[in-house]
Amino acid sequence: MFLSRRTGTRVLKITGAASSQAERIQLPLRINRTVRFTGRENLAMPLMRGAPLLLVACSLLIPACGSNQPLRVEAEVTGGLITPDGDGLRDTTLLRYTLSAPAHVTVSVRDSAGRHFPLRTDEPRPAAGTYQITVDGTRTEAELSGNRRVLPDGKYDLVVDALGREGHRASAVAPLTVQGADTNPPRLEPLTVSPSAISPNFDALDDVATATFRLSKEALVSIYAEDAAGRRVDVRLLDERRKPGEYIESWSGVINDTPLPDGVYQYVVSARDAAGNVTMVRTPVQVAAGGIPRAQILRVDIAPRQILLGGEVQIRMRIKNVGDTILRTQGPTPGYRYSSYDSFGSIENGEHIDRAGLWRAGVDWAGAPISGGARYPYRWGFGHDLEPDEEAEISGVVQVWHRITRMFFFAGIIQEGVRIHDDGVGRAQIQVSF
Ligand SMILES: [Ca+2]
Ligand SMILES: [Ca+2]
Numbered sequence: 001m002f003l004s005r006r007t008g009t010r011v012l013k014i015t016g017a018a019s020s021q022a023e024r025i026q027l028p029l030r031i032n033r034t035v036r037f038t039g040r041e042n043l044a045m046p047l048m049r050g051a052p053l054l055l056v057a058c059s060l061l062i063p064a065c066g067s068n069q070p071l072r073v074e075a076e077v078t079g080g081l082i083t084p085d086g087d088g089l090r091d092t093t094l095l096r097y098t099l100s101a102p103a104h105v106t107v108s109v110r111d112s113a114g115r116h117f118p119l120r121t122d123e124p125r126p127a128a129g130t131y132q133i134t135v136d137g138t139r140t141e142a143e144l145s146g147n148r149r150v151l152p153d154g155k156y157d158l159v160v161d162a163l164g165r166e167g168h169r170a171s172a173v174a175p176l177t178v179q180g181a182d183t184n185p186p187r188l189e190p191l192t193v194s195p196s197a198i199s200p201n202f203d204a205l206d207d208v209a210t211a212t213f214r215l216s217k218e219a220l221v222s223i224y225a226e227d228a229a230g231r232r233v234d235v236r237l238l239d240e241r242r243k244p245g246e247y248i249e250s251w252s253g254v255i256n257d258t259p260l261p262d263g264v265y266q267y268v269v270s271a272r273d274a275a276g277n278v279t280m281v282r283t284p285v286q287v288a289a290g291g292i293p294r295a296q297i298l299r300v301d302i303a304p305r306q307i308l309l310g311g312e313v314q315i316r317m318r319i320k321n322v323g324d325t326i327l328r329t330q331g332p333t334p335g336y337r338y339s340s341y342d343s344f345g346s347i348e349n350g351e352h353i354d355r356a357g358l359w360r361a362g363v364d365w366a367g368a369p370i371s372g373g374a375r376y377p378y379r380w381g382f383g384h385d386l387e388p389d390e391e392a393e394i395s396g397v398v399q400v401w402h403r404i405t406r407m408f409f410f411a412g413i414i415q416e417g418v419r420i421h422d423d424g425v426g427r428a429q430i431q432v433s434f
Pocket of ligand 1: 087088091
């Protein structure tokens, strides 16, 4: 297929690649750069070999504006029978319509009861020419619901209504028959998101919401979050094929390490089956108190530098909350005295094991001046939670029983289970005599 998008009148050559003896047609088309090219509608298409073209066209001139340029529209559908069941055979067809002049176009399916289901609504077509729509036999279920449903078996009309620049109206109709439709849509029930409000500030309190749902049939599943303006701000999943079953997802409201602005978001799950049924469910999630925690070590003093075995190394640190969220802390309190063979998890019957998201000051040592693999066995809380811009003075003691003549002590700030800040600062060499 050869297609030029340059503006102007072109000759379009279309070759049906699937046929053993290629069919070729030539259509004079006027292609304008502003014509919308989408995955579903464009200016040209390959013809199905042997498929009869059903053509029903008419035009209606309303001489309201006294123009002498009547608007004409013709419509034709390839075949005219679809079996929308997702088996790849006659699941879709092509509606092709030709405008004699620029117009706004509304395309809809009309059922035998006269109900219209829009496929396109008042869309500008700024140039005369031939356009096509792939018709998959689905319709929107309800305005704004996002659901699409395959039309049940029956006879329909595809209706093209065009409104020209001078107020001329014209329409054309092409018949469509639906057979063997799969009208069993995928179901997503129930979608629960808990908690319904999260605070993405990395303090391990309501930082993450958990969503669960049950998918009733195989479908392509998309999951995303929408902001209040309906923009997709966080696409978690896009058209992933999933089997029927129970699913659990998590959402933190954090993109590239940055929390989304506070507000109410919609957590959306959609499922599209092979036939084209689409089911979409959405649940509001409030994002509040989002922020990025940061702490900085302003100063570290580690002394004395020479001790006897069993002697004490004193540590003093000044820490500042330089982020925009509160830093919650845990024990042990500043001043706690560790034996060098202790660690925060072993002291006081495990009372001070690490609790995810909380903050502590830590000290580690190595027998050589490297910090790789630091574990920070000696950790002290800040004494109290630190507000933004608040500083804390933290002291601690390590009684050295390791028989190592040279030890390199260093400090860091640990957000338990998340990350270490200022890793390996304040390095001090301690000489131990024994
Ligand atoms: Ca089929
Ligand atoms: Ca939180």
